[in-house]
Amino acid sequence: MSSTVAEGGNQAGDKLAQDRAKLVLILRQAGVRDPRVLKAMERTPREMFVPEGFRRHAYDDTALPIDLGQTISQPLIVAMMTEALEVHDRAKVLEVGTGSGYQAMVLSLLCRRVYTIERIRDLLKQAEARFKALDRHNITTRHGDGYKGWPEQAPFECIMVTAAAPEIPQALIDQLAPGGRLVIPVGMDPVSQRLLKLVKHEDGTITTSELGGVRFVPLLEGTQ
Ligand code: SAH
Numbered sequence: 001m002s003s004t005v006a007e008g009g010n011q012a013g014d015k016l017a018q019d020r021a022k023l024v025l026i027l028r029q030a031g032v033r034d035p036r037v038l039k040a041m042e043r044t045p046r047e048m049f050v051p052e053g054f055r056r057h058a059y060d061d062t063a064l065p066i067d068l069g070q071t072i073s074q075p076l077i078v079a080m081m082t083e084a085l086e087v088h089d090r091a092k093v094l095e096v097g098t099g100s101g102y103q104a105m106v107l108s109l110l111c112r113r114v115y116t117i118e119r120i121r122d123l124l125k126q127a128e129a130r131f132k133a134l135d136r137h138n139i140t141t142r143h144g145d146g147y148k149g150w151p152e153q154a155p156f157e158c159i160m161v162t163a164a165a166p167e168i169p170q171a172l173i174d175q176l177a178p179g180g181r182l183v184i185p186v187g188m189d190p191v192s193q194r195l196l197k198l199v200k201h202e203d204g205t206i207t208t209s210e211l212g213g214v215r216f217v218p219l220l221e222g223t224q
Contacts (some may be wrong), residue, residue: 016047019059024073026061032079036087040109041079046072048130051102063215068120070217072100073162077195079106081183084197084211085158087111092153094175096146097162097219101127104139107160114139115153117146121222130179147221150174156180163219164193168208178201185216 004154020059023044032038047058049072063074073081082103089095091111095104098118104127118124121143131139136139142150146161147169154175161172161184168184180200187193195211 011181016045016059020046023059023061027076027079027143030076032076032083034083035080036110037083037106039151040082040106043109044102045134046075046102046103048134049105051101066100066123068123068125070099070120072102073216078103080182080211081162081195082106082110082159084183084195085160085181087158091157092155093158093160093178094150094153094172095155095160095162096149096172098124098127098141099162101130101139103162105131105134105136107158108136108139111158112138115142115150115156117142117144117150119143119145119220121224128192143223145222150185159183160217161185162216164188164190164214164216165219168198169219173198173200173206178202178204183211185214186214188218190215 020042024038030086043045046057061075062069066072087110093107093111093114095116098104098116104114104116122145149171155177157177157180159172159176159182163183164185166188179202182198184194184196188198193214195214196208197211198208200206
């Protein structure tokens with residue numbers, strides 16, 4: 001009897017692993033090239049970051065609702081933003097908008113440490129439980145307002161914002177290390193939001209490029 005249960009469990013696990021591998025193929029076809037990023041996407045069990053009722057859609061390439069009116073981003077956007085950030089294994093990375101914790105886990109497989117800030121306490125608690133269950137020991141969390149960044153831990157080689165701001169918060173630019181990259185959706189109207197990549201060069205000059213249109217929930221001030 002118990003072996004039947006175990007087989008059933010393995011079958012479900014196999015199916016999820018197959019779905020995950022299929023998703024990686026889709027990401028590759030859509031232009032994600034970095035093998036480290038594809039590997040990190042393949043190693044991250046998205047089904048653990050979505051509400052139970054959505055588990056069978058965990059590997060659809062779409063955003064899905066999480067609690068409190070927030071969303072877990074579309075896998076292609078997660079992969080594109082991660083690739084654009086050029087994360088390396090010694091990097092200190094700041095994420096603003098922990099949400100489900102999915103993006104933070106992907107980043108944690110590619111760098112030394114992820115610092116992630118979430119303004120909604122209940123969401124952060126759920127994400128922390130997932131990090132613990134998945135043995136992610138290199139993710140440090142904070143309940144707070146990401147507009148302010150995390151000055152005590154600055155500078156960061158990479159900063160990713162996963163909610164849309166009206167403009168790039170100056171505190172985040174200030175907390176970027178020389179040579180660092182910041183990826184952020186900008187624009188409050190979901191129809192005209194753009195994903196921007198800002199590079200702070202070694203000499204302190206800044207260049208900004210546009211990576212395409214996106215749809216994120218708004219970056220809000222204060223905490224709840
Ligand atoms: N990265 C997430 C997607 C999160 S959706 C994931 O992988 O699931 C955006 C998140 O940003 C929401 O959880 C929202 O509560 C949070 N957020 C919005 N404004 C914020 C702010 N000023 N500081 C920190 N988090 C913020």
